[in-house]
Amino acid sequence: MNSLLFIFLALPIFIVFLLIATQNKSRPNHRRPPGPKGLPFIGNLHQVDVSKPHVWLAKISHKYGPLMYLKVFRLPVVVISSADVAKKALKLNDVAFAGRPYTSASLRFSYDHSDIITSFYTDYWRKMRKMVVHHLFSPQKIRSFRPVCEDEVSRMIAAISNRASSNQLIDFGETVWSFNCDVLCRVEFGKILDQNSTSSRRFHKITTQFAACIVETFFADSVVFGWINKLSGASRRVENIFEDLDSFYQQLIDEHLDPNRPESMNNDILDLLIQLREDHSAAVKIDWKHIKAILMNVFIAGTDTTGTSLSWAMTALMKNPSAMKKVQEEIRSLVGNKRSVDEDDIEKLPYLKAVVKETLRLYPPVPFTPKETTEACIIDGYEIDAKTFVLVNTWAIGRDPEYWENPDEFLPERFLNTSFDFKGQDFGFIPFGSGRRICPGAPLAIANMEMALAKLLYFFNWEIPNGMTKEDIDTDSSAGIILHKKNPLHLRVKNYI
Numbered sequence: 001m002n003s004l005l006f007i008f009l010a011l012p013i014f015i016v017f018l019l020i021a022t023q024n025k026s027r028p029n030h031r032r033p034p035g036p037k038g039l040p041f042i043g044n045l046h047q048v049d050v051s052k053p054h055v056w057l058a059k060i061s062h063k064y065g066p067l068m069y070l071k072v073f074r075l076p077v078v079v080i081s082s083a084d085v086a087k088k089a090l091k092l093n094d095v096a097f098a099g100r101p102y103t104s105a106s107l108r109f110s111y112d113h114s115d116i117i118t119s120f121y122t123d124y125w126r127k128m129r130k131m132v133v134h135h136l137f138s139p140q141k142i143r144s145f146r147p148v149c150e151d152e153v154s155r156m157i158a159a160i161s162n163r164a165s166s167n168q169l170i171d172f173g174e175t176v177w178s179f180n181c182d183v184l185c186r187v188e189f190g191k192i193l194d195q196n197s198t199s200s201r202r203f204h205k206i207t208t209q210f211a212a213c214i215v216e217t218f219f220a221d222s223v224v225f226g227w228i229n230k231l232s233g234a235s236r237r238v239e240n241i242f243e244d245l246d247s248f249y250q251q252l253i254d255e256h257l258d259p260n261r262p263e264s265m266n267n268d269i270l271d272l273l274i275q276l277r278e279d280h281s282a283a284v285k286i287d288w289k290h291i292k293a294i295l296m297n298v299f300i301a302g303t304d305t306t307g308t309s310l311s312w313a314m315t316a317l318m319k320n321p322s323a324m325k326k327v328q329e330e331i332r333s334l335v336g337n338k339r340s341v342d343e344d345d346i347e348k349l350p351y352l353k354a355v356v357k358e359t360l361r362l363y364p365p366v367p368f369t370p371k372e373t374t375e376a377c378i379i380d381g382y383e384i385d386a387k388t389f390v391l392v393n394t395w396a397i398g399r400d401p402e403y404w405e406n407p408d409e410f411l412p413e414r415f416l417n418t419s420f421d422f423k424g425q426d427f428g429f430i431p432f433g434s435g436r437r438i439c440p441g442a443p444l445a446i447a448n449m450e451m452a453l454a455k456l457l458y459f460f461n462w463e464i465p466n467g468m469t470k471e472d473i474d475t476d477s478s479a480g481i482i483l484h485k486k487n488p489l490h491l492r493v494k495n496y497i
């Protein structure tokens with residue numbers, strides 16, 4: 001009661017103090033990018049549409065421009081919404097845009113930034129990223145994961161085929177989420193998680209809660225109101241999830257250290273990390289804390305993103321029957337009656353590859369990438385201070401009308417006979433980011449997506465449930481750092497072969 005009374009009395013004094021402090025901070029000749037006028041103290045917070053921030057930011061950027069300035073409490077925020085500005089920031093000022101913002105949740109989950117995703121731009125990050133990319137994401141390593149992916153696709157196809165025979169509706173999003181989760185679990189720690197098992201449910205719960213917690217604590221951290229997180233209970237929730245995650249990793253490590261472990265654990269990602277721990281010549285001396293932090297990166301960055309992309313690909317194809325017909329004809333005429341699609345086939349399917357790219361352009365699973373400037377820089381004559389929170393609005397950039405013709409239409413043809421790739425140098429198309437922090441998992445994600453989609457489209461004919469039309473399939477997304485489909489995609493499925 002006493003502490004509540006204290007807060008009640010102290011809060012107004014604190015607010016006035018902050019109000020004065022933030023007002024005095026603006027420098028007279030500072031040329032900031034344009035942006036909507038905010039209120040004293042809270043800045044633009046009251047205007048933010050938290051349900052779809054990427055759409056809201058894209059909309060207001062039409063008025064204020066592709067380089068926009070906002071303020072959330074005392075946190076300066078710069079938003080990038082066009083291919084041209086993205087190039088100027090991420091290519092011409094790549095060091096300035098190589099930082100990551102701080103949140104208390106990410107600090108905890110990453111074992112004090114021992115990972116790659118949340119780590120600040122430091123010498124440690126450079127060495128760690130180089131080492132991890134070399135040992136875990138090299139082209140040879142990714143190739144070695146292929147059999148796992150193919151095996152899991154086959155398991156998914158068999159499960160769908162059973163449902164098709166009994167004429168049941170399929171929740172497409174759930175099906176591909178489980179598939180992708182299974183691939184990652186096997187690649188990462190050599191285990192097949194039975195979808196109804198306790199481990200699987202635990203895994204699903206942790207990944208969902210994790211993302212929510214990062215967002216929840218972010219705003220309070222941004223105003224250095226860490227105590228708000230304590231009052232709201234968010235700090236406790238972070239701690240609970242952390243403990244859950246930590247014991248999950250510990251269990252996996254113990255299983256890997258068991259001399260009688262199954263063979264499937266040989267050379268999985270955790271096994272490779274344990275080998276690196278024993279390598280005294282490694283660039284970074286890694287211990288259990290680093291290993292747990294990298295495990296977190298792989299399953300948080302990899303699970304939701306690829307599964308979500310597959311859901312969007314199927315949504316777009318169901319809404320565009322001519323694209324569906326073209327891609328199925330391409331696959332079926334190449335594969336014939338072979339009853340399997342292999343890696344070599346994928347390389348001969350340009351329209352399928354274009355469908356994957358067009359999906360990632362229109363529905364990037366990470367709709368905005370958070371960064372923090374490591375140093376001050378000038379873009380288009382506007383000054384951006386060091387330690388500014390930056391949002392690269394990948395969703396808006398993929399729909400930039402200066403870059404794309406008919407940007408809102410799903411037209412895979414636009415990627416045929418072009419050299420667009422995922423390396424982050426085509427700045428209108430950066431679903432995996434660009435610059436020093438570009439996603440190292442892109443080749444693995446693309447390989448999984450292409451293989452899964454090719455087989456789903458080869459083996460089955462997909463239909464909209466009775467009583468619905470293609471116009472009834474919505475493209476609504478839910479709030480959060482990953483662009484999930486808001487409503488499930490239920491489809492009828494028929495065996496083709």
Ligand code: HEM
Nearest residue numbers: 116117301302305306366431432433434437438439441445
């Ligand atoms: C469709 C799937 C995926 C998409 C769209 C995606 C997208 C992204 C994006 C936008 C970033 C931030 C890049 C930047 O700051 O410029 C990122 C970072 C990262 N991603 Fe992915 N990702 C995907 C799958 C994966 C997978 C499968 C893995 C690992 C198995 C992975 C591991 C990482 C890591 C470790 C980082 C941090 C890089 C750093 O900060 O240096 N991602 N990803």
